[in-house]
Amino acid sequence: MKFTKKERQKLLLDTLDKTPFITDEHLAATFKVSVQTIRLDRMELSIPELRERIKSVATHSFGEEVKSLPIDEIIGEIIDIDLDKQAISLLDITKDHVFARNGIARGHHLFAQANSLAVAVINDELALTRKSTITFVKPVKAGDRVIAKAIVVSSDMQKNTTLIEVTSKVENDTVFVGQFSMYRVTNS
Amino acid sequence: MKFTKKERQKLLLDTLDKTPFITDEHLAATFKVSVQTIRLDRMELSIPELRERIKSVATHSFGEEVKSLPIDEIIGEIIDIDLDKQAISLLDITKDHVFARNGIARGHHLFAQANSLAVAVINDELALTRKSTITFVKPVKAGDRVIAKAIVVSSDMQKNTTLIEVTSKVENDTVFVGQFSMYRVTNS
Incomplete structure (x- = not known):
């Protein structure tokens, strides 16, 4: 039509x-x-x-907001962040990210984008991943733009633990979902 | 002493x-x-x-044995493989693998080693990760040598699914454990 x-x-x-x-x-x-x-x-x-x-969107320097790691260590480009609440990043999948044989993006790149976003959203100087459950919902190809959104689900400050859910989409189709249990400490 | x-x-x-x-x-x-x-x-x-x-150990060309991906796409070096049974790989952690701030290896590198070993052990032309649960047991530092061992736990050929458990160690200490649910197909 x-x-x-x-x-x-x-x-x-x-x-x-x-x-x-x-x-x-x-x-x-x-x-x-x-x-x-x-x-x-x-x-x-x-x-x-x-x-x-x-x-x-990115004129605001997120480098000053992200506390848990230097901004250049984040895989993907942060386009929005609200510490301890949510964050969004963007990763353009290129030929370097895919299996030569089938053109499908390798899982660890999607994991790296999601995991570094889960670290970045934490409002503390130290954030480490303890445990993660991830699902690769749909294959991602070269040329796709992956938008990952991390949402802080809950925090237990006594146990230094924060749970984060990351959903990654390509044009509104979910391609990846991950739950991350993070360990966090303020160095002070 | x-x-x-x-x-x-x-x-x-x-x-x-x-x-x-x-x-x-x-x-x-x-x-x-x-x-x-x-x-x-x-x-x-x-x-x-x-x-x-x-x-x-590596004189035997594992490139000819691995079916699911070209050997140069494997993260880490395969040092032993028995298709659909088990595989071992080795990854030397360098400065490039760690967070600048705390010197701890970034999770996605350990995940990449384990995940590509889970792909490599599959005796089929196509192997994709569906779901994975991973635990970062102990921090890994630059200079550490990570030995990952993948063991095929079970296969359901009718559902094209294979379950693999990967345990990664540094000098006999477990640093990472992952369960991988893999989708597999023979192109023939």
Whole structure:
């Protein structure tokens, strides 16, 4: 089904509201138009390109907020963080992340993104993973953009333990889920 | 307590029998002697240096045995494999594997070693991780040599599922345990 330009531009705004980090290529495929059409739509609607959209979210320096590790040790790019509550990161899957034979992203990269997000969300100087249960729900391929969201489920400060649930999605499809039991200590 | 040379050489042989991939540095620390003394002991006992010991185990080309992935995609070095039964790999932890702040190895490296060993032990062309429960038992530091052993616990060929348990040790201390539920298919 083809949309009118007006319909498409409305849907485009809705889609970007729900999935702000979708690429022009994915938008073009979704609306069955060319990438060039999407670019023109964005220009008319004054929507910056993806790189700029990510940058504008990330202008706030998360490096100052993250306490448990230096920001450059995080696998993936933090795009939102609220310490001890939740955090979101983005990881672009490239050829280097996949098995040569089947093009499927290797599990430890998805684990690394989720695990480092679980460390980053902790509002303490030391955070170590004690235990984790992870499920690979759907294969991820090169070119996919994985958005991981970590939510702090509970904290037991007497036991220095925090439980975190991480859900990773590619365009609204869940690809990975992990529960992380973290050990935390404040060095002071 | 100091040992006589004879006692030490006997203990050295026992230790190398139990932990063949221990370094001269660790042996020296264990027996409270210099590294040079250990080297002389090895020469007298005709025990090759560690690199040669690993090589002699690995002369048999495991690349031809592993079916589920190319050998260069395995994280760590396979030193023994018996398809659909068990496999052992070795990973030397370097500065690149640890958190800058506390020198503790990042969880995803231990996970990557264990997970790729769980893939490698499968006697099929396609093996994917479905679910995993992992426990980080003890912190691992730069300089540690992690020996991971994967054991196939059970297989349900009708459900294309194999359960694997991986235990990773540093000098006989368990540092990581993981259960992996693997999906497997033969492309034929």
